[in-house]
Amino acid sequence: MSHSDTSTTERISDAEYAVMEALWERAPLSAADVCKAVGGSRDWSLATVKTLLSRLVSKQAVATQPDGRRFLYTPQIARNDYVGTESRRLVDRLFGGRAATLVAHLAEAEALSDDDIDEMERLLKELRK
Numbered sequence: 001m002s003h004s005d006t007s008t009t010e011r012i013s014d015a016e017y018a019v020m021e022a023l024w025e026r027a028p029l030s031a032a033d034v035c036k037a038v039g040g041s042r043d044w045s046l047a048t049v050k051t052l053l054s055r056l057v058s059k060q061a062v063a064t065q066p067d068g069r070r071f072l073y074t075p076q077i078a079r080n081d082y083v084g085t086e087s088r089r090l091v092d093r094l095f096g097g098r099a100a101t102l103v104a105h106l107a108e109a110e111a112l113s114d115d116d117i118d119e120m121e122r123l124l125k126e127l128r129k
Contacts, residue, residue, distance in 0.1 A: 010059040028072035
């Protein structure tokens with residue numbers, strides 16, 4: 001899998017992201033395999049999944065390879081790279097580029113559990129080493 005720079009990739013919609021999740025979980029997959037993986041919870045037809053895959057191919061987020069009479073799809077961007085880029089965009093757009101402001105907002109909204117706070121403390125300790 002290529003770990004290409006996701007900043008050059010067009011934005012991925014929520015629907016396309018569901019398809020990417022299936023591919024990140026177990027690629028390569030056929031369109032029918034992707035449909036089985038995401039279609040049940042979303043009630044998507046095979047035609048819908050094929051449209052989403054086609055968009056992802058045009059955005060260079062997914063590559064295709066022929067496999068007999070069907071195509072197999074493989075992600076071209078790593079999940080961690082994509083999540084990191086989107087996280088940075090969110091913090092930049094909504095919180096002026098300051099992650100601390102995001103955490104303060106979550107704390108004020110009581111959206112952080114004790115487990116979340118413990119995990120953040122552990123991560124911060126690791127970062128300071």
